[in-house]
Amino acid sequence: MSSITFAVAGATGRLGRHVVEVLAERGHRVVPMSRATGVDIITGEGLADALAGAEVVIDVASWHASDQEAATEFFRTSARNLHEYGRKAEVTRIVAASIIGVDNATAGFLAAKKVHEELLLAGPLPVRLLRAAQFHEFVGQLLDWRQGDVAYVPALPAQLVACRTVAETLVDLALAADVSGPIPEVAGPRREILSEAAQLLGERRGIKVVGVDGSGMPDAGIAAEGGFLPGPHARLAGPTFEEWLDA
Template structure:
């Protein structure tokens, strides 16, 4: 099959391109690096000519709710319009587990993204993923002050971006495709983990920060959330490795 990957140079997108090529599929990378801007849509119809399916793994350049919402809804509309004109048969969009309970912020923007994607003319399905293994380092970097890293009291089911990419390729290339195949699918890692435990392991491997602590409740966006709100449901796809196994060979 010939699959277009929106966000082809991103954390997930780069894995998607790699997995598709390893399995013998053709790939059309969509990113600004490749001269295609999802917010303008210029050149998309030409790029999508002959494409069988689209994987939308593009991410907003900002976590701001209003700006992220504008990006996602505009990008989704442009992909649908160009995809319909090019005869694309299917689209798969990555989203985030647990965002139904988010009242604002990036999660709300992703909900708007899901609605825009499902409302378009190209038959679309959603795969919600838990936080990637790679997110631990990103969040720790953001939240380190001196020698102390402050992380949220988050219980999640960390999953490798590579594993999510493999699942998405399985889905987009499977025989048959219907937007009526049910609610959003979910994927998560093999077991629930406390975010602070993963961050502590990562800090030990890096050698910094020297201490990892829970953020004060007033600075923790998850402080008032249900403890299991970010865990996938019982029907979720579960994919290894665990964070500790992934960390053994990861470049962090």
């Protein structure tokens, strides 16, 4: 396959770093876009120059907090700018990472991500979406939000997936000749309970983890019923959470 020029939004983030790595390993030219590289997809600073000559945009930029209103505004602006600047640069398509179950979400960050999907799909450029399960790295975030020496983590089902696995699947989607059918999904190889995964990590960090019902989380009831678990067409791949920790 001939080399393609990709512009990666959110290139220095948790997922973006892996996307850049996978693209480079496969011999493609990568233009990393983040504020660290002088490109701001919200203000538009540096965006036109970054997209000049790019054939495909991969959007893995994300908002850093869970506030629904702020996250929605971030995604609204980023979607508009990537379409607007991308169209002017004659980009062929945008490929974006989303989250499994966003179509079920009613509140919080996932609801903002649902709006993001809708706005991307409504724009002038062709868009391909990949919905991923929560990342293995998300468990560490849950421990960081602890109160004192104890982390209270919801005992909710998840099918945690490695960022590297998501990046590989996203690049496969970006390069695919033809895409049809339902929005593709990628998740880890088996179902896990968030609090149990957190306990494995907590043991290594010396943090006590207590599983709770998650009633304070947005859409916890939907999560408890499996509303954010992969569907039957999902790609299940990569290490389990414990295997990822051991590696």
